[in-house]
Amino acid sequence: MHPFSTPVRRTAGPRRRRTTAALGLCAALVSVCAGVPASAAETRADLIPPVTAPVVTAPVVTAxxxxxxxxxxxxxxxxxxxxxxxxxxxxxxxxxxxxxxxxxxxxxxxxxxxxxxxxxxxxxxxxxxxxxxxxxxxxxxxxxxxxxxxxxxxxxxxxxxxxxxxxxxxxxxxxxxxxxxxxxxxxxxxxxxxxxxxxxxxxxxxxxxxxxxxxxxxxxxxxxxxxxxxxxxxxxxxxxxxxxxxxxxxxxxxxxxxxxxxxxxxxxxxxxxxxxxxxxxxxxxxxxxxxxxxxxxxxxxxxxxxxxxxxxxxx
Ligand SMILES: [Zn+2]
Missing domain, CATH: 3.40.630.10 (Zn peptidases)
Structure with missing residues (x-):
């Protein structure tokens, strides 16, 4: 079975996150994102509240x-x-x-x-x-x-x-x-x-x-x-x-x-x-x-x- 079809994937909240990611990509690749100029994409992205992610502090290693x-x-x-x-x-x-x-x-x-x-x-x-x-x-x-x-x-x-x-x-x-x-x-x-x-x-x-x-x-x-x-x-x-x-x-x-x-x-x-x-x-x-x-x-x-x-x- 495809994982995308499981209830877990469907209920994973982040519709908003995907939208943000899509706009970000358009901003980066504006020439291939017809109809979404970079400035518009950035403005719209600004209006979307940030995704609430868990606050995690990861360790940092040295060489x-x-x-x-x-x-x-x-x-x-x-x-x-x-x-x-x-x-x-x-x-x-x-x-x-x-x-x-x-x-x-x-x-x-x-x-x-x-x-x-x-x-x-x-x-x-x-x-x-x-x-x-x-x-x-x-x-x-x-x-x-x-x-x-x-x-x-x-x-x-x-x-x-x-x-x-x-x-x-x-x-x-x-x-x-x-x-x-x-x-x-x-x-x-x-x-x-x-x-x-x-x-x-x-x-x-x-x-x-x-x-x-x-x-x-x-x-x-x-x-x-x-x-x-x-x-x-x-x-x-x-x-x-x-x-x-x-x-x-x-x-x-x-x-x-x-x-x-x-x-x-x-x-x-x-x-x-x-x-x-x-x-x-x-x-x-x-x-x-x-x-x-x-x-x-x-x-x-x-x-x-x-x-x-x-x-x-x-x-
Ligand atoms: Zn390799």
Whole structure:
């Protein structure tokens, strides 16, 4: 069943929010919004009372709470012949590293297995105890690299941002209204194989419980501007845009884009997330630790933390 057809989605108040978002988009893309000049859109948006969102104060991390995870993933790749690809020791060691940190922090972790190219693949799933299991906020990143390199920006950076987010959930003793689940996906580089296997294995009821899936794929690209924001779930897109705008950081809506969130979107689950874009080292040997900009990586992590905090606070 499509989540949009559930009573939960229908009663979710924010008709007003959608109107605001639509006007905002028109203001940004005035040339394609015939009949709604930017000035009129802004004026009308001003007349709409702000959406009453829960007041949430999310933690803020510094680079030393994020970058050590990338150092660890680089070391894992170095010990495993230079990559962390599906079916390799580098991938399995990456899963073990993230899982150990999550287990220590109090998450309930599980490995979801799938087969690709005759080899067993693994998705690492981590649930934070508590929250309404009928309303799940799900956040994920792919943990595998290509065989051509260590994949530290693509996507050690997203994996590290996600892990830092999860560890803040634990550190702050977060008591979310909605249930919070994280996943580190295998075999994304082979065509989103891990995430699509996971979504395929969900029952219709389990899919309906997922209110939104947030993805982060490449979070620390050097020289990056702007942040590329997935434009699907209105609340997620608005949360990311607002966070970046408040810090004078530019964003561009990319529609759906292409990473593991597509597996969820194809199943009718609203999706969100962002990327910082490809670089010259994407899928190359040089996608090493020094290919990641610590400031961008930390900024991305804090944007992700803030949005997760907002989305799980909703009832
Ligand atoms: Zn990627």
């Amino acid at each position: 030393d709470q994020v970058m050590p995870h990338l150092t660890a993933l680089q070391r894992i790749a170095d010990r495993a012949g230079g990559n962390r690809a599906h079916g390799t020791r580098g991938y399995r060691d990456s899963v073990a590293y993230v899982k150990a940190a999550l287990d220590k922090a109090g998450f309930r972790t599980a490995l979801h297995r799938f087969t690709h190219d005759g080899t067993t693949g693994y998705n690492l799933i981590a649930d934070w105890p508590g929250g309404d299991p009928g309303h799940i906020v799900f956040a994920g990143a792919h943990l595998d690299s290509e065989e051509t390199g260590p994949g530290i920006n693509d996507n050690g950076s997203g994996s590290a941002a996600l892990l830092a987010t999860a560890l803040q959930v634990s550190k702050s003793g977060l008591k979310p209204n909605r249930h919070l689940r994280f996943a580190w996906w295998g075999a994304e580089e082979a065509g989103m194989v891990g995430s699509s296997a996971y979504v395929r294995d969900l029952s219709a009821t389990e899919r309906d419980r997922i209110n939104v899936y947030l993805n982060v794929d490449m979070a620390g690209t050097k020289g990056n501007r702007p942040w590329l924001v997935v434009d699907d779930d209105p609340a997620a897109a608005e949360a990311f845009r607002t966070w970046f705008a408040a810090r004078n950081l530019s964003t561009v809506g990319i529609g759906i884009g292409g990473s593991d969130h597509v597996s969820f979107g194809d199943a009718g689950i609203p999706v969100g997330g962002f990327a910082t874009g490809i670089d010259d080292c994407t899928h190359q040997t040089c996608d090493r630790l020094e290919n990641v900009d610590p400031v961008t990586e930390t900024t991305s992590t804090n944007a992700f933390i803030s949005t997760v905090w907002q989305l799980v606070a909703r009832r």
